[in-house]
Amino acid sequence: MVTRAEWQADESIVTEPPSYGTTVKAFWVHHTAGTNDYSCADSAAIVRGIEVYHVKSNGWNDIGYNFLADKCGVIFEGRKGGIDQPVIGAHTYGFNTDTAAIAILGTYISSGVPPVVQDAIAHVAAYKLGQYGNDPLGKVTLTEGVADGKYALGEQVTFNRIGGHRDAVATECPGDALYGQLGIIRNKAATVYGLTLTGLTGTKNGTTYYTKTGTTASWSVSTPSALISRFEVLVDGAVAVTTAGTARSAALTLAPGTHTVQVRGVHRLGRTAATPAQTVIADTTAPSFPQVPTLSLRTGSVSSSVVPVTLGWRAADNVAVRSVALTAPTTGTFAASGTYGTTTKPGVTTTWSMRAQDWSGNTTTSSASWTPLFIPETKATRTGTWSTYTSSNYLGGSALTATAGGASLSWVFTGRSVSFVATKTATSGQAYIYVDGVKVSTVDLYSSTVQYRRVVWAKSWTGSARHTVKIVVVGTSGRPRVITDGLVYVR
Incomplete structure (x- = not known):
């Protein structure tokens, strides 16, 4: 609140003492209808000009408004007599007694006042009405004190306790836009609004x-x-x-x-x-890994340095897993459970580490180490006739081939995943695959182009155990050849 002394009111032109009512029943909102293009540093000077105009030109004893506010929301004390008193102003002709008023510096016909000014109006209105227990959201019936053309002298008129000048007098004041904001201002003055x-x-x-x-x-x-x-x-x-x-x-x-x-x-x-x-x-409970990072073999192309594998995992949480991050030997972010196709090095034990995080930020880590190993075709137990092909395109520089139906190769290993590696050509035929004595698959090795070191079949188990895998040549008519490059297994 900028007091009269602070905005340097000219008290020499105020020659009569203030007049007082007994209460504040209503609070009127005005605009001064001046320019909006002013600096708030000049607001005090504008208020002084209004005081002089009201006294010298209008013939009033003092500035008419009880309060004024600029576009920055700074409140100025208006008519003298005490901001805490029911001072009778000259602001709303016919309804000046037992009411108070504020005028906003500027014109608010097409654009309203910013929130800081709404707050200023609401604050002063709540203060003045609240002094006398009057609800800013309420209504009040007042008696018209003059015959000014809008209401007849003595007419009983019901108003909002926070109203616009135009409600009581035939005027455009306080401007269409500011008038349209009075509902918000009433709510701000009387309620916790916009929470x-x-x-x-x-x-x-x-x-x-x-x-x-x-x-x-x-x-x-x-x-x-x-x-x-x-x-x-x-x-x-x-x-x-x-x-x-x-x-x-x-x-x-x-x-x-x-x-x-x-x-x-x-x-x-x-x-x-x-x-x-x-x-x-x-939630303070960390996630868990019901399935640790687990490696299994998949189809694809192998070499002396690359084996195609699939990483699988499953994380769980008492509420919800947000994400699972692979942190080693490479990085990635995944869902709570799933699989990720990648490659690893044969003959090397690699640790796969993952971190699960729930939505509350609790984390847990899990790691498991896996080693893919080659079992060359030369380590297999053979039946039937097999011959050797030599080429740098084969693992270890050689491969076994057979064409007669019934020729077989058998390997024994201890692991949790296994794959069969073969060469696919236009003259390659089919092979049966047996696991632990049971036929599980028939693979066709035909390809219009030569494909070396191809994983053509893979199988995984939930745990590591001793298994036997046997490959049997079908002897496919017209293309009976099977070229095998051995097995890969994970232990």
């Missing part, structure tokens, strides 16, 4: 927030802080934290589980408003 829970610290997934044990609630509100008695932060409907009306955040400690969080504002007039309930889950 919104803007967020909770933690992680949001969909409409739910996740945290460990604590969160900070933040909110915004349109009602001026000075008109708010307090804020109450509710957890599961009960008050957990109480803050001052100036606060816009509060820290909460939550027990593990699912909760609702709301913010309730309490106006100085007693009205309350609360935000919708926001769900937040507090």
Whole structure:
């Protein structure tokens, strides 16, 4: 509040003492109809000019308005007599007694006032009406004191307690745009208006927030802080934290589980408003890996340095897994469970490490080491006639080939995944695959182009055990040849 002394009112031209009513029943909003293109540093000078105009030109004893405010929301004391007194002004002809008024510097026909000015109007209106227990959202019936063309002398007229000049007098004041904002101003003066829970610290997934044990609630509100008695932060409907009306955040400690969080504002007039309930889950339990990072063989091309593999995993959580990150031997981010096709080095033990994180930020890690190994065709137990092909295109520089149906190769190994490596050509035929004495597949090795070192079949188990894999030549008519390059298994 800029006092009369501070804006340098010319008290020498105010020759009569102020007049007083007994109450403040209504609060009128005006604009001065001057330019909006002014610096707020010049507002005091503009107020001084209005004082001189009202006294020298209008013949009034003093400036007519009880209060004025500039476009920056700075409030100026108007007519003298005490801002805490029911001073009778000269502002709303016929309804000056037992009312108060504020005028906003400028013209507000096409554009309204910014929120800071709305706050200033609401604050002063709530103060003046509240001194006498009058509700800024209420209505009041006043008696017309003059015959000015809008109402007859003595007519009883019902107004909003916060009204525009035009409500009482035939005028455009306070401008169409500012007049249209009076509903917002009434709400700001009397209610906790525009209260919104803007967020909770933690992680949001969909409409739910996740945290460990604590969160900070933040909110915004349109009602001026000075008109708010307090804020109450509710957890599961009960008050957990109480803050001052100036606060816009509060820290909460939550027990593990699912909760609702709301913010309730309490106006100085007693009205309350609360935000919708926001769900937040507090969780301190780390995820787990029911399936550790597990390597299995897959189809593709192998070499002396590359084996195609699939990494599989499954993470779980008491609430929800947010993501799983592969951290070694390479990196990537994946879903809670799944598979990832990649390659690894044969004959090398590699540790695969993953980290699971839930939505509350709890993490756990899991690692497992796997070794892919080659078993060359020369280590197999043979039946039938097999001959040797030599070429740098084959693993180890050679491969076994057969054309007669029934010729077979058998390998014994201990592992959890195995694959059969062969060469595919235009003259290659089919082979049966037996695992532990049971026929499990028939593979066709035909290809219009030559493909060396191809994994044509793979199988995995949940654990490591001793197994026998046998390859039997079918003897396909017209293309009976089978060229085998051995097995790969994971231990």
